[in-house]
Amino acid sequence: MNVSIGDAFATLIRGGMPVHFTAYDGSETGPRDAAIGLHLRNQRGLAYLLTAPGDLGMVRAYVMGDLDLSGVHPGDPYDALVLLKDHMEFRVPPPAEALSIVRGLGLGLLRPPPPPPQEHLPRWRRAVEGMRHSMARDAGVIARHYDVSNRFYELVLGPSMAYTCAVYERADVALEEAQAAKFDLICRKLALEPGQRLLDVGCGWGGMVQHAAREYGVRSLGVTLSLQQAEWAKKAIDRAGLGDLAEVRHLDYRDVLETGFDAVSSIGLTEHIGVRNHAAYFAHLRDRLRPGGRLLNHCITRSHNRKQETGAFIDRYVFPDGELIGSGSIIRAAQDVGLEVEHSENLRQHYALTLAHWCRNLEANWDECVAEVGESTARVWGLYMAGSRIGFERGEVELHHVLATRADEDGPAPFPLRPDWTA
Known part of the structure; x- marks a missing residue:
């Protein structure tokens, strides 16, 4: 029938x-x-x-x-x-x-068509590519997602080229203003001062590095696994005349061996490193800090601390090998390597607003985006950003700042009783 x-x-x-x-x-x-x-x-x-x-x-x-x-x-x-x-x-x-x-339906022998080229193989079939979160595999995953097209990212993210949650004083604030406010909030949490040294791991297109150098006179080093990001950031730093203070390297954060930094920022990297690697990750960042230095970890989190898969769409189309966990697990991992967690803040609502802005940019620049990366990839981005917005609005995912300090020779690092940014 x-x-x-x-x-x-x-x-x-x-x-x-x-x-x-x-x-x-x-x-x-x-x-x-x-x-x-x-x-x-x-x-x-x-x-x-x-x-x-x-x-x-x-x-x-x-x-x-x-x-x-x-x-x-x-x-x-x-x-x-x-x-x-x-x-x-x-x-x-x-x-x-x-x-x-x-x-x-009269289809006879039905065979699955090949998946779209934008789709990665599921995790269990990627085992032959090497251990998850090995340096080689992480480099391939990051290149797949971030080396899409710098021009595409310019159209979607706007002039700031900040691919992380912005901070909104009000819901009607422009995206660029909110991204600048995010970088400035992190600088203030890190108590940056002229002449200090900042390490920004997973630095993207260098927004934090440039902001810290330009607004706070800090000598800033950023590292990213994306070659296209590093090349774009270097040109932006030169255009801004910040070459004497700011630097971006195409480098895995695990290969940064310099120490003695006054501050370390990690904005949107933790999601990529794997939950089982959190202890080694925080230990490595701790060792980059001078005694008394500060670490600000900015990452997407879950509303609980139980293991939960990211789902087929996100894992296969957006962030292969990505893993999320609750802020409690993030804090525990930092504490277990000897860092003192001073403050934690949930910016969930701010990420929903950020994603809404990015979707509006994609819609407004749709034809140029399609010409740049193809309609299939542009469709993936529309789905991913709109779907993520829903997740943040409903509390299915969150965004946490965790601020920690490294003890100095005399014990816990000095910290103000009520910093101005806690108001």
């Missing part, structure tokens, strides 16, 4: 269809007046949906352009993702039912 694609799709959804779904065979399902529409364009997209039921199949079809969203812009599909997350749940049919659906 033949069935339409619309009817088959409806059987895979629990609790009814919240969107209007149409397919290339002319069939449809779901309310016609729905604000959001899904259109399946071809048989390859259908094969994605049937061979990877659920979110992964939809992502594959969408990234390849086989599944289109209407009612939202691909640069900011936030409204669609909220609707789908809240009101659409896939079920995996038993084998006999799945076979019946395939036969009813």
